[in-house]
Amino acid sequence: MTEAIGVTGLVKSFGRTQVLNGLDLHVEAGEVHGFLGPNGAGKSTTIRILLGLMRRSGGDVRLLGGDPWSDATALHRRLAYVPGDVTLWPTLTGGEVIDLLGQLRGGLNRRRRDELLDRFDLDPRKKARTYSKGNRQKVALVAALASDAELLILDEPTSGLDPLMEEVFRQVVLEEHRRGGRTVLLSSHILTEVEALCHRLTIIREGRTVETGTLASLRHLTRTTIDAELVGAVNGLGTLPGVHDLRVDDHHVTFDVDTETLEPALRKLIDAGVRSLTSKPPTLEELFLRQYAR
Amino acid sequence: MTGTGTLIRLILRRDRVLLPLWAILVALIPAGYASSFKGLFPTAADLAGYARVSMSSPGFIALYGPLRGDSLGEIVAWRAGFFPVIIGLISLLTVIRHTRTEEEAGRTELIGSGIVGRHAAFAAALITTVGANLVLFAIISVTMIGQGQPVGGSVLLGLSFALSGCVFAALGAVTAQLSGSARTARSIAIVVLGVAFVLRLAGDVDTGVSWLSWVSPIGWVQHVFAYGENDVLPLLLALLLVAGLVVLGSVLVSRRDVGEGLIAARPGPATGTISGPIGLAWRLHRGVLTGWILGFAALGLVFGGVASSIADLAADNSDLAAILRRLGGNSFLVGMIAVLGLIAAAYGVQAALRLRDEEATGHTEAILATPVGRLRWLASHVVFSLLGPAAALLVGGLLCGLTAGGHQLATVLGAAAAQLPAVWVLTALTVLLFGAFPRQASAAWGAVAACFLILMMGAVLGLDQWVLDLSPFTHVGHGLSATPFVTLTAIAAVLATAGTLAFRHRDIPSA
Numbered sequence: 103m104t105e106a107i108g109v110t111g112l113v114k115s116f117g118r119t120q121v122l123n124g125l126d127l128h129v130e131a132g133e134v135h136g137f138l139g140p141n142g143a144g145k146s147t148t149i150r151i152l153l154g155l156m157r158r159s160g161g162d163v164r165l166l167g168g169d170p171w172s173d174a175t176a177l178h179r180r181l182a183y184v185p186g187d188v189t190l191w192p193t194l195t196g197g198e199v200i201d202l203l204g205q206l207r208g209g210l211n212r213r214r215r216d217e218l219l220d221r222f223d224l225d226p227r228k229k230a231r232t233y234s235k236g237n238r239q240k241v242a243l244v245a246a247l248a249s250d251a252e253l254l255i256l257d258e259p260t261s262g263l264d265p266l267m268e269e270v271f272r273q274v275v276l277e278e279h280r281r282g283g284r285t286v287l288l289s290s291h292i293l294t295e296v297e298a299l300c301h302r303l304t305i306i307r308e309g310r311t312v313e314t315g316t317l318a319s320l321r322h323l324t325r326t327t328i329d330a331e332l333v334g335a336v337n338g339l340g341t342l343p344g345v346h347d348l349r350v351d352d353h354h355v356t357f358d359v360d361t362e363t364l365e366p367a368l369r370k371l372i373d374a375g376v377r378s379l380t381s382k383p384p385t386l387e388e389l390f391l392r393q394y395a396r
Numbered sequence: 397m398t399g400t401g402t403l404i405r406l407i408l409r410r411d412r413v414l415l416p417l418w419a420i421l422v423a424l425i426p427a428g429y430a431s432s433f434k435g436l437f438p439t440a441a442d443l444a445g446y447a448r449v450s451m452s453s454p455g456f457i458a459l460y461g462p463l464r465g466d467s468l469g470e471i472v473a474w475r476a477g478f479f480p481v482i483i484g485l486i487s488l489l490t491v492i493r494h495t496r497t498e499e500e501a502g503r504t505e506l507i508g509s510g511i512v513g514r515h516a517a518f519a520a521a522l523i524t525t526v527g528a529n530l531v532l533f534a535i536i537s538v539t540m541i542g543q544g545q546p547v548g549g550s551v552l553l554g555l556s557f558a559l560s561g562c563v564f565a566a567l568g569a570v571t572a573q574l575s576g577s578a579r580t581a582r583s584i585a586i587v588v589l590g591v592a593f594v595l596r597l598a599g600d601v602d603t604g605v606s607w608l609s610w611v612s613p614i615g616w617v618q619h620v621f622a623y624g625e626n627d628v629l630p631l632l633l634a635l636l637l638v639a640g641l642v643v644l645g646s647v648l649v650s651r652r653d654v655g656e657g658l659i660a661a662r663p664g665p666a667t668g669t670i671s672g673p674i675g676l677a678w679r680l681h682r683g684v685l686t687g688w689i690l691g692f693a694a695l696g697l698v699f700g701g702v703a704s705s706i707a708d709l710a711a712d713n714s715d716l717a718a719i720l721r722r723l724g725g726n727s728f729l730v731g732m733i734a735v736l737g738l739i740a741a742a743y744g745v746q747a748a749l750r751l752r753d754e755e756a757t758g759h760t761e762a763i764l765a766t767p768v769g770r771l772r773w774l775a776s777h778v779v780f781s782l783l784g785p786a787a788a789l790l791v792g793g794l795l796c797g798l799t800a801g802g803h804q805l806a807t808v809l810g811a812a813a814a815q816l817p818a819v820w821v822l823t824a825l826t827v828l829l830f831g832a833f834p835r836q837a838s839a840a841w842g843a844v845a846a847c848f849l850i851l852m853m854g855a856v857l858g859l860d861q862w863v864l865d866l867s868p869f870t871h872v873g874h875g876l877s878a879t880p881f882v883t884l885t886a887i888a889a890v891l892a893t894a895g896t897l898a899f900r901h902r903d904i905p906s907a
Contacts, residue, residue: 185765189757191676195668198668206763229664
């Protein structure tokens with residue numbers, strides 16, 4: 103597999119403030135890659151550097167085998183971009199904007215454009231001035247998805263969409279991916295969306311990559327919640343490193359446990375005799391909260 | 397009206413530099429005139445001589461209005477006769493900036509959800525602008541009295557200028573309700589201001605239609621004749637008009653939805669035919685281009701018509717003919733073309749600033765994320781900011797020359813063409829500012845204002861030659877000649893190239 107996006111040690115500073123401090127981001131060709139981080143972590147700045155709108159201060163950036171700054175025009179023939187905050191020319195209609203962006207990218211699939219308009223339930227005859235945030239977002243989405251670009255860069259593409267439209271977006275991205283094996287870089291805050299669409303993800307914080315990998319491997323890094331009814335008393339559980347928030351109420355124990363301590367912790371329970379046991383895998387939210395708040 | 401006080405504080409915070417700057421600067425100029433006239437014309441006889449020449453110069457009457465007396469105060473009031481247009485323009489821009497521009501950007505929605513009345517934004521913008529005009533009134537009156545001028549005349553002069561600001565502030569508040577777009581609201585208000593000026597000009601120069609200047613609020617201001625007749629009636633008319641416009645505006649506010657105008661948006665085509673950056677630029681510039689060309693056509697017709705009626709007058713009046721000869725054969729027409737040149741520069745700067753508008757709203761980002769390169773995008777807008785003013789000057793010059801009489805056509809067209817490189821210098825300066833200092837790009841308006849001050853007031857204020865030389869318009873001759881044309885064009889080319897290079901190497905900031 104070749105790499106669609108390869109970012110190593112990316113640095114970007116504005117005057118004396120450093121926004122990106124050695125960020126890494128590697129996206130394989132053909133995968134849907136989630137790009138996550140709290141507000142102000144540097145997601146949009148990274149994307150702007152990938153698009154050649156901003157110049158990097160340091161580090162190495164490869165996009166579809168080229169340099170995003172010096173090869174911008176050539177690379178842009180092969181990608182489509184949806185910004186997080188879509189602004190449109192107020193006097194143009196939605197249809198005109200879609201066709202303009204399509205033309206600039208070298209033509210778009212007309213049948214697909216009409217189908218997408220229909221699925222996103224968007225009236226292309228309205229002046230952009232009158233569109234709501236969600237509808238502006240749809241215009242940019244239709245323009246990007248109706249193109250034949252091999253790489254889609256989506257910066258919080260569903261912000262402002264209603265849940266029904268979010269679902270349409272998910273289906274369309276999955277279909278696109280199945281159909282053509284397009285590469286997607288998806289920056290998002292909506293965790294269910296990331297969970298449903300992404301193969302791998304990268305979490306950044308304060309301009310640095312803090313985690314990257316598949317969802318399963320990231321889950322591995324965090325804690326499982328155990329809730330058990332025991333026959334006898336449990337001994338030494340509280341002294342195990344990696345056991346957190348232990349609560350013992352007569353024969354009932356609940357605690358969180360790090361993945362590497364799971365086995366010794368379970369042994370202690372079995373020694374005490376288990377009547378019933380539930381274990382809850384960490385949710386993506388918990389994963390996030392832990393990463394973001396660190 | 398609830399929340400108006402808070403909004404006024406918000407406006408004062410946002411405009412804390414701009415608002416006092418223009419009010420104080422403009423207000424100090426009449427006293428500056430008074431002191432420099434004292435130096436230029438030390439005796440009453442000198443003043444009377446200057447007044448005599450000025451009274452019969454059609455070019456002066458066209459720009460500044462009629463002059464009826466020869467006291468220092470009257471001459472100052474007359475020479476400041478273009479001020480109502482400037483004050484009116486700044487006032488209407490200020491009001492629209494704090495009403496429709498805010499609404500279009502969606503910020504009114506944010507504020508409207510707080511404890512803020514429906515009319516609060518409208519009232520706050522008007523009250524602040526009227527307040528700035530009252531400051532202007534106070535400064536003009538006090539400084540003119542300080543120059544030893546009569547109290548009554550000084551108060552009336554300040555009042556008349558402040559009221560011209562109030563009239564156009566109220567007009568801006570009305571046009572801001574008509575359309576959903578700040579650009580359209582500005583255009584309508586500026587056209588009305590332009591028509592008011594042209595009506596006044598035509599009525600004052602051509603005595604056969606002198607009633608025309610009584611139709612124009614700009615004309616009213618001048619018919620006060622401060623320090624001379626001190627007539628209060630025109631000011632009452634202006635006050636009534638302000639009241640009427642404010643009532644009209646507030647009725648319109650209560651009849652429409654936030655974000656919408658009275659002119660409803662119609663559905664447009666479902667598919668587009670715009671094929672590239674230049675096609676998009678044409679869509680974005682064509683409305684403004686058409687408006688400017690129509691405006692220049694109208695100005696050309698008026699200037700040409702006035703010039704031909706002056707020629708008729710001179711044929712019957714040997715005194716006037718002698719004065720006109722002394723001022724240089726067709727000084728009126730050449731003077732008017734110089735004014736057209738400056739107006740064309742304002743258009744050039746406005747069109748070039750579209751670059752910054754597009755960038756600041758995030759539209760540039762959408763275009764540059766496609767295979768369109770930076771140079772191609774930049775060029776698509778720069779073409780319009782260079783050729784648009786050229787087309788406007790051509791149309792204005794052509795119509796002016798034709799109505800002035802066929803034999804004038806070549807002279808007038810030559811004079812118009814000579815203005816073009818100076819216009820391009822200001823356009824190119826805007827491109828440079830956009831490339832190198834995008835956030836400060838609108839400082840280009842300061843350059844236009846400086847050129848305007850130098851052309852209109854440089855001689856009277858007794859500025860040094862090197863200051864006058866800063867304006868490209870100082871170097872434009874009366875007709876087409878090679879040296880200034882080539883030099884100014886080369887300067888424009890250098891500035892534009894530097895701007896382009898800077899733009900290609902900088903970041904596109906997020907919207």
